[in-house]
Amino acid sequence: MNQVYQLLKLVFTEKxxxxxTFVFTIFVAFFTYTFVNLVQPIMxxxxxxxxxxxxxxxxxxVDVLLNIFGISMDQLVTYLPLILIVVILGKGLFTFLSSFFMNSIGLKVTRGMRNDLFSHLVYQSTDYFDQRSTGELLSRLTNDVDKIQEALSGSAKDMMQELFILFALLVGVFFIDWRLxxxxxxxxxxxxxxxxxFSQKLKRIGMTNQIQMAEIYNLLHEAITGNKIVKAFTMEKFEFKKFLKSTRDYLKVGLKFAWISSMSSPFMEFMGGVVGAFILLVGSNRIANNQISAGDFGAFVMAVFMMYTPIKRLSRANNIIQRAVACHERVLExxxxxxxxxxxxxAYPIPPIKGKIRFDQVSFEYNESGPVLENIDFAIQPSQKAALVGFSGAGKTTIVNLISRFYDPTAGRVLVDGIDIREVTLDSLRSQIGLVTQELILFNDTVRNNIAYGLKNIPMKDIISAAKSAEAHQFIMKLSKGYDTFIGEKGGLLSSGQQQRIAIARALLKDPPILILDEATSALDSKSERLVQRALSNVMKDRTxxxxxxxLSTIRNADMILVLDRGKIIEKGTHDELCRKNGIYKKLYELQFPESREEDF
Ligand SMILES: Nc1ncnc2c1ncn2[C@@H]1O[C@H](COP(=O)(O)OP(=O)(O)OP(=O)(O)O)[C@@H](O)[C@H]1O
Ligand SMILES: [Mg+2]
Structure with a gap:
């Protein structure tokens, strides 16, 4: 009950x-009431x-009305057909008005809800998205909100309007003959x-139903975005089978829902029939005893008949609202x-960053699955270059994630210019970090907007100069529309190397005091890499x-190389120092460059 209230409460924002709507509904009820009472004089x-x-x-x-308007019974009898038309017209007009306004409330409330959802989602921390699938989130923002809208626009109106009508009719029948x-x-x-x-059952099924819809969205999303891999592994049939299974599950539960909701209305009808037969028995008896007129009985039966629609609508509205409650819970989540x-x-904005970064005994784990970083402790000075090396899964990306505060350490502190980054505003910190992530993230927009992402009113010449530093200008000029070329979803119309250079240009344009390059040149061939590297060494000069x-060729000149193994720093120093040490770094290095040919760099 409380959950239904939570849902319906949403409409209170549109006072x-x-x-x-409330006033219009009262009019609807009034006209309905009058209409029923006109049956008696008509008959x-x-x-x-x-x-x-x-x-x-x-x-x-009717007598009360006649008194108020000062009409005689004879006049009423003469103008009855006209009055009937006016009453029905009035009922129609106010039904229209209340229905329109309630619909508009539903639309406005759900628009606000979609916006809220989006703004909540974009501000969620990175771990939130690690744990949820895109399809499921999409389904909450689309499908669940649709169901809520249906409930608020249609069913909440029905609830209010039909309850009023029902109330009016109830008063009517008691007024006509309270004993009957x-x-x-x-x-x-x-x-x-x-x-x-019924409604209990429907709510439970509604919840399962939405979970399954989310699963369908998820499969769709994966099959579309992962289409190339699906094809390459000829897994179309496999994916289709998965999809068939989930639509079958959805169908099963949907049928159960349909079964119960379809049954509820004939069931109510049958109960109505039983009540009707009973009324007929008692009513005819009362006419015979001259306690009421035939017209009174007619009006009574009419009123009872007219209760059927509100009851039916209320029961349908109840079904829809129960389902929407389940959706609302998912939205609230x-x-x-x-x-x-x-x-x-x-939190205060961090002052312009000079670039000293210190990890003070930092440990970290993703969702309690065991430590990923243990006692990471190092410091680098402004404008220095630190390199992270280590096997895949060693924790390199995780370390740089902590600098942008995508996650907070489970122990220890990350300090920038001596300030614990948990004390400063996220905006001020992140706006001073240029990041090229390992997983390239480009948007379905033009080259220019992708490079200028997040920055306003950037002159074209700055964009070009950033692109030049990233060795991207040349290939961009060869695209059909140059900087105004659309690069497709996730930059899919560009090669991986080109995407990387756009991402580098984006990070450089920000002119950040801290620059993070996570495998930023891994997709480039040796020649382009060398070019980008040279360009980067210029821009890296005044930044940490x-x-x-x-x-390893790309990091030889770093001021400090951190060698990571299973979340721990096992070696630390410059290239020369580490080579002298004859440890893991040296081994890694020799593996890559068996002959250590200097000219290879
Ligand atoms: N979002 C996440 N949720 C849970 N565990 C994660 C997450 N990201 C990474 N891990 C785990 O943390 C460990 C370190 O991952 P990380 O991405 O930092 O490695 P890496 O050194 O960057 O590897 P690579 O060279 O392959 O990029 C891995 O064991 C990985 O399984
Ligand atoms: Mg990584």
């Missing part, structure tokens, strides 16, 4: 529209041609028990998740730079 005076004196004397709503009404309603609650059981890497309450490279 003005809600109040309007008694029009169909049975009775005179007002010839029917059982009791207070009727009481008799009828004594047996109605039996119908409500199954309704409650994102909205309530605070990033693990948080800014300190008193971290270079991670498997090719």
């Amino acid at each position: 003005k529209r809600l109040v309007l 008694d005076f029009y169909m049975f041609k009775l005179s007002p004196g010839g029917i059982p004397d009791k207070t009727r709503f 009404a009481l008799a009828a309603f004594i047996i109605t609650p039996i119908a409500l028990v199954p309704l409650m059981i 994102i909205l309530n998740k605070t990033p693990t890497v948080k800014e300190h309450k008193k 730079t971290f270079i991670i490279a498997h090719r």
